[in-house]
Amino acid sequence: xxxxxxxxxxxxxxxxxxxxxxxxxxxxxxxxxxxxxxxxxxxxxxxxxxxxxxxxxxxxxxxxxxxxxxxxxxxxxxxxxxxxxxxxxxxxxxxxxxxxxxxxxxxxxxxxxxx
Amino acid sequence: xxxxxxxxxxxxxxxxxxxxxxxxxxxxxxxxxxxxxxxxxxxxxxxxxxxxxxxxxxxxxxxxxxxxxxxxxxxxxxxxxxxxxxxxxxxxxxxxxxxxxxxxxxxxxxxxxx
Numbered sequence: 001x002x003x004x005x006x007x008x009x010x011x012x013x014x015x016x017x018x019x020x021x022x023x024x025x026x027x028x029x030x031x032x033x034x035x036x037x038x039x040x041x042x043x044x045x046x047x048x049x050x051x052x053x054x055x056x057x058x059x060x061x062x063x064x065x066x067x068x069x070x071x072x073x074x075x076x077x078x079x080x081x082x083x084x085x086x087x088x089x090x091x092x093x094x095x096x097x098x099x100x101x102x103x104x105x106x107x108x109x110x111x112x113x114x115x
Numbered sequence: 116x117x118x119x120x121x122x123x124x125x126x127x128x129x130x131x132x133x134x135x136x137x138x139x140x141x142x143x144x145x146x147x148x149x150x151x152x153x154x155x156x157x158x159x160x161x162x163x164x165x166x167x168x169x170x171x172x173x174x175x176x177x178x179x180x181x182x183x184x185x186x187x188x189x190x191x192x193x194x195x196x197x198x199x200x201x202x203x204x205x206x207x208x209x210x211x212x213x214x215x216x217x218x219x220x221x222x223x224x225x226x227x228x229x
Contacts, residue, residue, distance in 0.1 A: 033214075033215045033217075035217050040155075042122060042222075043223045043225075044220065044222050044223075045205065045207075045218075045220035045223075047217045047218070047219075048221075050216070050217050052215070066192060089156055091158065095213070095214050095215060097213070097215065101146075101163060101165075101170055101212045101213070101214065102148075102160045102171055102173070102214075103148075103160070103214055103218055104160075104164060105157070105158040105159075107155070107156070107157055108156050108157075111158075115178065
């Protein structure tokens, strides 16, 4: 079974600085998808960024980018120019490209942004 | 116009009661899910349906019964509620079973059993 590990339960960053959240996963598959979701205090789960395993190029979405290292099974999220609104719980998630039709989440990293 | 809507947002009930949570999506997605988020924020899948057919039933007690009258709706009925059922329940949908574009989540239902 696939597992997703987020080793940082909590992180903090100063406003306008850059922060990197770590995620590793365990799989024997070659075809899969990786995601970062954000859950602010409002509780809403928001998709931040996605990465297809077959693409070597790292995904970017505005201030959010990933460092995808397939061989190391690592998928970190970098948030540049951090804003107060980035404060949230961030979840890394794995989706099999095969027949295991479910999104498996890590335990989350709580990000605090200090003004 | 809300893409995935769940009702109610909050539910407080006594042990032993039966309750339902409703979910509707207007995205035209084929696949819908129920996830449970526990007090430590861990998200775990409970069920998934594809075009009204049950695809995943993840060792959930049979007190939990999902029902999908059509592909736009997935409701969750819980019988004989227990204290341990207290959690946030999220409904989600995806284009198809592969879910490779990610899921769209509802805003969650916080269930408190007293």
